[in-house]
Each structure stands twice: as C-alpha cells, then as structure tokens.
Amino acid sequence: MTNPSKPVVDALKTFFEASTDPILCTGAGVSMLAGLPDWKELLRQMADSVRPVDAMTANQMTENVAKGRLTKAADYFWITDEVLDGVKYETIKRLLSTYDSKPLVPLASLPFKGVLTTNFDRSILDAIAEAKKQVPRDYRHGDASFSQAVWETELNVTRIHGCVEVPQSMILSESQFKKLLESSPYIDLLTQTFLHRSVLFLGFSFYDPAIKYVLEQIDKRFGPAPPGRHMAIVPDTNASELILKANRLNIAVVKYESTSGHQALWEGITAYAKSSTKAPAKVAILAGHPYAAAKQYLAACYARVTITSAHTPLREIVIEGVLSAVLQENHPKSSGLLDLHERVRQALGVKGKEINLLVEGAIKELVNAKLVRKHRDEGVKGSRFAWIGTPETTSPLNEAIETLKISICNRAYVQEGWKPPNHVADVIVVFLKEVIHKRGWDLGAAFASGKAPDTVSFRPVLDECGQRLSAFDRERVERTVESLFQRPTEQEAALLGELGRISFALELAFQAPRTTLLHKATLPRRIYFDANILLPAFVEGHPHYQTYGDTLRRLQAASSSAGNKLQLLVYRGYLNEMISHKSAACTFAKEAGAEFEALARSEAIYHGSGNINVYVGAYVNAIACGHAPDFENFLNRVAPYTTETELRRWIEKQGFVVVESVKDATYSKIYGILERSNAAKLSNGKQPILVEHDALQLKLLEADSQRGERALFITADRQLYEDIATTQLRHLAEFMVSHVGIVQLVDLLVGLKTDDRALGDLLWSNMVSERANRIRSYLTAEALSKYDAALVMTMHSVVEAQSEAIAKRLEREGVDLEAHDTNAKVKAFKSLGILEANFFAGMSEAIEKIEKRG
Numbered sequence: 001m002t003n004p005s006k007p008v009v010d011a012l013k014t015f016f017e018a019s020t021d022p023i024l025c026t027g028a029g030v031s032m033l034a035g036l037p038d039w040k041e042l043l044r045q046m047a048d049s050v051r052p053v054d055a056m057t058a059n060q061m062t063e064n065v066a067k068g069r070l071t072k073a074a075d076y077f078w079i080t081d082e083v084l085d086g087v088k089y090e091t092i093k094r095l096l097s098t099y100d101s102k103p104l105v106p107l108a109s110l111p112f113k114g115v116l117t118t119n120f121d122r123s124i125l126d127a128i129a130e131a132k133k134q135v136p137r138d139y140r141h142g143d144a145s146f147s148q149a150v151w152e153t154e155l156n157v158t159r160i161h162g163c164v165e166v167p168q169s170m171i172l173s174e175s176q177f178k179k180l181l182e183s184s185p186y187i188d189l190l191t192q193t194f195l196h197r198s199v200l201f202l203g204f205s206f207y208d209p210a211i212k213y214v215l216e217q218i219d220k221r222f223g224p225a226p227p228g229r230h231m232a233i234v235p236d237t238n239a240s241e242l243i244l245k246a247n248r249l250n251i252a253v254v255k256y257e258s259t260s261g262h263q264a265l266w267e268g269i270t271a272y273a274k275s276s277t278k279a280p281a282k283v284a285i286l287a288g289h290p291y292a293a294a295k296q297y298l299a300a301c302y303a304r305v306t307i308t309s310a311h312t313p314l315r316e317i318v319i320e321g322v323l324s325a326v327l328q329e330n331h332p333k334s335s336g337l338l339d340l341h342e343r344v345r346q347a348l349g350v351k352g353k354e355i356n357l358l359v360e361g362a363i364k365e366l367v368n369a370k371l372v373r374k375h376r377d378e379g380v381k382g383s384r385f386a387w388i389g390t391p392e393t394t395s396p397l398n399e400a401i402e403t404l405k406i407s408i409c410n411r412a413y414v415q416e417g418w419k420p421p422n423h424v425a426d427v428i429v430v431f432l433k434e435v436i437h438k439r440g441w442d443l444g445a446a447f448a449s450g451k452a453p454d455t456v457s458f459r460p461v462l463d464e465c466g467q468r469l470s471a472f473d474r475e476r477v478e479r480t481v482e483s484l485f486q487r488p489t490e491q492e493a494a495l496l497g498e499l500g501r502i503s504f505a506l507e508l509a510f511q512a513p514r515t516t517l518l519h520k521a522t523l524p525r526r527i528y529f530d531a532n533i534l535l536p537a538f539v540e541g542h543p544h545y546q547t548y549g550d551t552l553r554r555l556q557a558a559s560s561s562a563g564n565k566l567q568l569l570v571y572r573g574y575l576n577e578m579i580s581h582k583s584a585a586c587t588f589a590k591e592a593g594a595e596f597e598a599l600a601r602s603e604a605i606y607h608g609s610g611n612i613n614v615y616v617g618a619y620v621n622a623i624a625c626g627h628a629p630d631f632e633n634f635l636n637r638v639a640p641y642t643t644e645t646e647l648r649r650w651i652e653k654q655g656f657v658v659v660e661s662v663k664d665a666t667y668s669k670i671y672g673i674l675e676r677s678n679a680a681k682l683s684n685g686k687q688p689i690l691v692e693h694d695a696l697q698l699k700l701l702e703a704d705s706q707r708g709e710r711a712l713f714i715t716a717d718r719q720l721y722e723d724i725a726t727t728q729l730r731h732l733a734e735f736m737v738s739h740v741g742i743v744q745l746v747d748l749l750v751g752l753k754t755d756d757r758a759l760g761d762l763l764w765s766n767m768v769s770e771r772a773n774r775i776r777s778y779l780t781a782e783a784l785s786k787y788d789a790a791l792v793m794t795m796h797s798v799v800e801a802q803s804e805a806i807a808k809r810l811e812r813e814g815v816d817l818e819a820h821d822t823n824a825k826v827k828a829f830k831s832l833g834i835l836e837a838n839f840f841a842g843m844s845e846a847i848e849k850i851e852k853r854g
Helices: 006-018 028-033 039-051 057-064 071-080 085-095 102-108 123-132 144-151 174-180 184-196 207-222 240-248 259-275 290-305 312-332 337-348 353-368 398-417 422-449 459-465 473-486 489-509 513-518 531-538 545-561 573-607 613-622 631-638 644-653 665-679 688-707 720-723 740-749 756-763 772-787 790-794 796-812 822-854
Strands: 022-025 114-117 137-140 155-158 200-201 230-235 251-256 372-375 384-387 526-529 567-571 657-659 709-715
Touching: 006 200, 006 230, 006 259, 006 290, 022 028, 028 102, 028 123, 028 259, 039 071, 039 085, 039 573, 057 071, 057 184, 071 174, 102 259, 114 123, 123 144, 137 144, 144 155, 144 184, 144 290, 144 422, 174 207, 184 207, 184 489, 184 513, 184 720, 200 772, 200 822, 207 240, 230 240, 230 259, 240 251, 251 259, 290 312, 290 398, 290 422, 312 337, 312 353, 312 384, 312 489, 312 513, 312 740, 312 756, 337 489, 353 372, 353 384, 353 513, 372 657, 398 422, 398 489, 422 459, 422 473, 422 489, 459 473, 489 513, 489 740, 489 756, 526 531, 526 688, 531 740, 545 665, 545 740, 545 756, 567 688, 573 613, 573 631, 573 644, 573 822, 613 631, 644 657, 657 720, 665 688, 665 720, 688 709, 709 740, 740 756, 796 822
Parallel strands: 022 114, 022 200, 114 155, 137 155, 200 230, 230 251, 526 567, 526 709, 567 657
Antiparallel strands: 372 384
8 A cells, every 4th residue: 555645755855865955935734733724714713803893894805715815805804994903913913823833843853944934923933943952043024134034044934924923014915915026125035045045845725825926926036946956745636726837937846645634744744854864954165055156256246346437336247247257158159138138047036127127238338348249140130249358267356366365374474483385375265265255145144134244254164164274274374364354454455345345246136136236226315323433434534434435425426416315414412422432532642641642552453443432543543644643633633623512513514414303202112112122231231321312313213214204324333223123113223224334335326436445344344352362463563563574473482472471461460451441441551561562672682682693
C-alpha cells in the first residue's frame, strides 16, 4: 500500500538539499492546524459579530463569502458605520487570539532561514521559538521596520499582510489589497525573495485570496524564476488556476492527498523533520550571503562612478554599471534592447515600462561616452548595442583594491614591524573585496531602516577570509586594518568613500529596486535638524562641515530646479543644546589652561576629531591647517554667539528658520512614551530637558504628517529612532533619516560629490575596540608625526610594550580616557601626556642606541 505522505517527504528532501537560502512561505492552512479559522470561517465570524447591529451588512458578507468573493466580504465589514472601528479591531483580535502552536513544531523544525506568511497570528513564531530554541525576528507590514525585512539574514518571520497585535495593519479587503500593491517595500520584498532565495509554499488553497495577490504581483513585477528554485506543496483538490499560475512562474508543484484533514501533509512534514539532520546553515560570507548577487556588477559600477560628473545620481550610475557589465560579458556580440531589458529583469527583479525607460537612458549615456556602439544589423529588427574595444582585464576597482592592499602592508610594516608575505597579501585582497560588499549591504540595511549605520564590522569577514592564516598573523592583520579604518590617509579615505557609496547604491538597487530606481521620490518640502547635525554643519573645521554643507546646497539646488520651495527648519529647543555644547568646550579650555592645545590634540588623535566636542575637534583641525592657536578667536570666528537669541539670529542668516513647538495633548502623549523608554534604560538615560526637546520636535513632525506635508527629521540620535519604532508613534520613524542617510539620499536622487575623506569617515566609521589597541594606535600616530617611518618600524617593540604598560598604569590610577565629565577628562589626558613623555624619552634612548651601533 502506498504511503500518502511519501510525496511530501520526497519533495521536502529535494527542496532543502537543493537550497542554499531556503524561505518558507505559509498560508492559512498552517494556522488552521493551530486551531485558527481559515479565510471563509474568519469572515463568517466577523459577519456574525456585526449582525446584532447591522443585519444587512452581515448578510452581504455571508453572501459574498458563499460566492467566493472573500475580499469583497471584508470590504463590507470595514464600511459599516454601525460598529465603531475600535470594536472591529477588538473583534478580530479576539477571533485570532486563541491557538495551540504545538502541532506546528515539526513544520517549525524544518531547516529554513526565514518565513514569509500571509497569516496575521503569532502561531508560527511561537512554534519556531519552541522548535529552534531561538526567538525569530518579527517583521510586520505596518511597522516602520517592515522595509528592513528584505535585508534580514538571521532567522526571522515576516507577516507580509499585517498582524493581529495591530489589527488596523491587517490586509483583508479588496480596497486594502489594492492600496498594499502600491507599496514599494512590499513589492521589493516579494520580488527579491523570489529572485534571490528558494521559496517553499505551504498551506495555501485555491480560495485563499492572499496567495492569489502574491502570485499575481510576482508575475507582474518579475516573471518566471529559473526552473528548480521554488516549490509549492498543495492539496490534490486545489484549483487548476492556482496550479497553472505556479507553473507559469516555474514553481514546481507537488500534490498530496487532502483527505483526513490534510493528514498526508503533516505526517510527511513530521517524518522529514525527524529524519533530517540538516541544520540551518550559517550564512557563508564568501558565497551564501545575499550580497553575493551584486558582486559581479561592482567593478563596472565603480568604473562608472570614477568618471561620471559630480552631479550624476547614484541610481543612474548603477543602471549604467549593470548594463556595462552585461555588454562586456556579451562582447564581441551585440545585444538588442529586448535582450538588455531581460538581463536587467534577471539581475534586479524588475520589469515594465518604467525600468525600460531607465535602461534606454543609461544606454544613451554609454553611447555618448563612446563606450558602447549603436548599430543596426541587416535583417534584424531594432538597434543593436555592443561594447567598444576589448573589455579590460584590469579595472579601476582592482586598482583601488591593490592600492589599499599596499597601504595595509605598509601600515603593518610601520605599526607591527612586519612585512606581510605574499600569501597574507593575497588574503588581504580577498578580505578587501568582501568587506566592501558587506559594508555596502550594511549601509543599505541602515538606510532602509532610517537609522545610522553601525561601525564597520570587519572581523567576521577577516576570520572567514583568513582561516588559513596563523592566529598570530591574523591578529596583526586585524590590528592593521583597524587602524586603516580609524585613521585613513587622504588617499585611503578617498578610495574608501568612493567604494562605500557605490557599493551601498548597488546593494540598495538589488535589494529594493522599486524603492531605489523606480520610486518617484518626492524631495521633501520641510527638513528639521537636531543639534547633533547642526553643530558639525555650522562649525567650520569639523570633519563633516563640508560634506553636510555640500549636501544641503545640492538639496536646495535640486528642490529649486524642481519648483519645490524647501524649508530648512530648527526647533528652538535645540538651540539650547548647541549653546550648552559650546559652553562645555569653553569649560574644557578653562580647566586645561595652558595645556589646552596639547590635551585637545591628544583627545582628537585618541578618539578622532569627529568623535569629540564639535568646537574642540574643529579647533584642532584648524590649528593643523595653519591657523593660530587661539581658542577664543577661533570661537569668535566660527561661532559668534553666546546666547540663544544671538544663535537664532546667526542661524537665520544661514538660511534656516527657527520654529516653536507648544506643549499640548499630542506633546504629552509623545513625551510619556519617550519618558517611559528613557526610564527603562536604568543608566545613561537622557536628561528630562533633552527628552522634552525631542518630544516637542516629534510633535512638529506629527503635525506635518497629519497635514500631508512631505517632511523629514534628520538626526544622529539612533536611540530616539528605536524609542519610537516599536510604539504607537512608529509611523513617525518613516520620516526620520540619519545623518549618514541624508547624505546617501541626496547622492542617490541628485548626485553628490563632496569631501572624500569626510565621506569615507561617515561610511566606514570605526572605533578601536580595546584600550591597549587604541593606545597603540595613538602612540603610533604620534610617533609618525615626530619620526621617520623607518625608525618607527624599528621601534615596534617599544610601541608594543609601552601601549600595554600605559593602559595598565591608567587603569591602576582609575583614569578614564572615555570620561564625559570635564574635570575627569582633563585629568585623564594630562596623565596620558605624562606617560606619553616617558614613551618618547624611551624612543629617543632606543634611537640613540641604534645610531651608535650604526
């Protein structure tokens, strides 16, 4: 007798053995196993809930359910005025609140890396937590974090049609589905999952409208996938229409006997889960990470970005780069427009008139640049395009990588007293290529979330690339690379800045092509800035002064040419923070006295001039550029204000408008949310006055949102974003952009060529992890400013020994170089100065011995 579950077991075995990045896509049938209603039953129960007060609507709903018009039935539920919206939401929550996730544990045990579900409940999340002993990350349509789901590489569940915890986010009705299909993040998630992952569809039936909309959108936006990538396991009673749609999209269809409550399906899943020993594979940085899809195009995109004009939008450069790569790959053959449209569809997962126009515009640019030849072949319809000449074996990207490799090797020679041999240099090349891709991915993910990017996470990449290196060599490379990211030279910073911006744009285009390439981005009409952005933007000499200035000027010019009057706004409360910041700099100068210049320079070298008090960091840079060492005159020149009134007049002369915000019910609600979040941190919480300022600023943003104004709030406060992203204020997170994000946004939309060193610092920010390493880096930088590099290299052992000794001495004395308190900071850097003097005395003595031996 044939085992009914065998086709399911065989199908699962085939799918998971062939998949490197499997995603499970679940429908209502999965939640039904947990005891929840399917679409029809849910709508019948919703109809029953309104029947006592609106029998006509209930009858209309029941009639539409009977005819299979399920989304139409849901429309009637939302339309009725006889039931308050709050009551409707509570009804849905009640109907979907009781379930038993235990029957789903075998399904949750399957070796997938993520789940897309059209269900609203939490049953699959609870089952995964039980099966894998790991809580998956939870993404839901309607949350500010939803756009981040496409970037997720850890175990996660994405409820693509909303969640029962927030019933107003749930997509049930026909009108709601139509509105959803206008969402670029939703379409990007569907198409990029279908393009880059392997998807297993489970729990869908022929009358489930959710899967109908999903498959229609995949077909419309992307089209068929390569055969063998996706699979759907469906009951043998499923409608031929659904199966035909799946076949059209190259989704392999496996049928099972649907009798006895789909017993064959669940027994097959249980049997495979018990027999399978394959655990979810850890993402392989060199091959399995989703950014691998964009690798083949980076060289061509980088080549384009190095020669295009300063004001060419990055999103146009990406399309030109992708087409350059395609045409060079096809050389010496030519390609027609239809061929190029298809290659872009396969690469980016987008098709249609809009992308075709972008492709044709990019081809025109390549022809004008004399890189591509346009011609017609006899007997062939339409123009043909071919790459001119022979594709180069070397590229600007390889040259940039080689330059950075040589820099790292030279740094190792000076910093570690070690000349990396060829096999180590080869590892450095592989590492640089991978870390550039990974940084592009991380920057794209941060941009999508609206948060500032984390510091560069290069160690996991180095660990994987350097597996064959000895532990000692890997540690030396790690310290050297760390110093590269913390204190790059002008040339290194320029290369890192250019590589970072094009890698970011390329990854963003691959993961969110509709949002990046096709979205009709409307430039904002109002932009608010917090003190963390205003200070470096206003204080000449700060590392980011030129970058922020160029960004604002480019944004204003683009807005003006588009006929859009842009307002640059500052909430008045932030002026208080700016004055306080200047006061802190003056207090530091007063406490340090005659040693101020030396201590300020030491702090800037130790932390980086962009990571300390803005006025102090700018002053150190000004002295380095030849200005006289006079802090009072410096402040009078770059910050000629001492009161909020004077600052307001000065800011308004810079073209900004200072706005007021009054305390009302909206403010009280926002303040309460921020206050609770701040209190929960136990330590390092904000002062109440700062919480008040943020609440009043968010109140302005909320008012703009209610009026339909296109407004953005630029802030470097990552914690503020996280404080509201999971609350009822989550919609405001969509209007918040980080200090890095605004630079990236302008670069994407209208193009931005700015100070390369500052851009490199923004995109590759890094803090040395350990105190001894930071002191080593500090002493090396100081030594290089006083001695020849060759001498410093011979003194490597002195630097190494002194770094450890100074770190231990400071620790014994209870000195904290990270202190925020002015007195403690002055004491700390005075102590470092004394120990530094001892270090240079030791260096001089060692050098004298070397010279005598010579």
